[in-house]
Amino acid sequence: xxxxxxxxxxxxxxxxxxxxxxxxxxxxxxxxxxxxxxxxxxxxxxxxxxxxxxxxxxxxxxxxxxxxxxxxxxxxxxxxxxxxxxxxxxxxxxxxxxxxxxxxxxxxxxxxxxxxxxxxxxxxxxxxxxxxxxxxxxxxxxxxxxxxxxxxxxxxxxxxxxxxxx
Numbered sequence: 001x002x003x004x005x006x007x008x009x010x011x012x013x014x015x016x017x018x019x020x021x022x023x024x025x026x027x028x029x030x031x032x033x034x035x036x037x038x039x040x041x042x043x044x045x046x047x048x049x050x051x052x053x054x055x056x057x058x059x060x061x062x063x064x065x066x067x068x069x070x071x072x073x074x075x076x077x078x079x080x081x082x083x084x085x086x087x088x089x090x091x092x093x094x095x096x097x098x099x100x101x102x103x104x105x106x107x108x109x110x111x112x113x114x115x116x117x118x119x120x121x122x123x124x125x126x127x128x129x130x131x132x133x134x135x136x137x138x139x140x141x142x143x144x145x146x147x148x149x150x151x152x153x154x155x156x157x158x159x160x161x162x163x164x165x166x
Contacts, residue, residue: 010052010078014052014078015052016049016053021089022053022091025041029041030044033113033114036097037097039092039109040090040093040113042090044093045088046087047087050085050090051090052075052092054071056092060098062099063099066098069106076108077107081111090117099144134160
């Protein structure tokens with residue numbers, strides 16, 4: 001059975017639209033996925049779907065047609081995986097050398113990055129909210145819980161043993 005076409009659209013609710021939304025991701029991005037040519041920064045959102053932002057700088061990809069091609073393929077791979085992804089606000093950043101990749105290589109890289117990002121987001125969620133994962137919460141061992149450390153006898157209180165200087 002085929003899903004309706006609108007289920008896989010890339011409508012406005014799936015995009016980061018203004019500077020404040022981008023800034024929120026750049027200021028706190030606990031989830032990252034990287035390749036030599038790309039970096040994806042992400043943070044969980046309170047929505048029930050992921051959102052995507054693109055930053056393909058002219059500094060790293062000189063040719064406008066290459067920048068547009070990268071954005072098109074990033075959007076397309078995101079669009080096709082949107083229902084599998086954890087609800088994140090993600091920003092794709094291009095690095096040097098991204099413009100030299102062909103379409104097949106770009107698709108492969110982006111698919112790998114989306115998988116990696118989703119896995120890391122789910123791991124982060126299960127660590128921060130252990131009750132949802134079904135695992136008992138991990139206890140951190142700290143000396144503060146154990147109380148003050150009991151001190152042993154002071155060196156002056158040690159008994160004199162033969163052969164030691166008084």
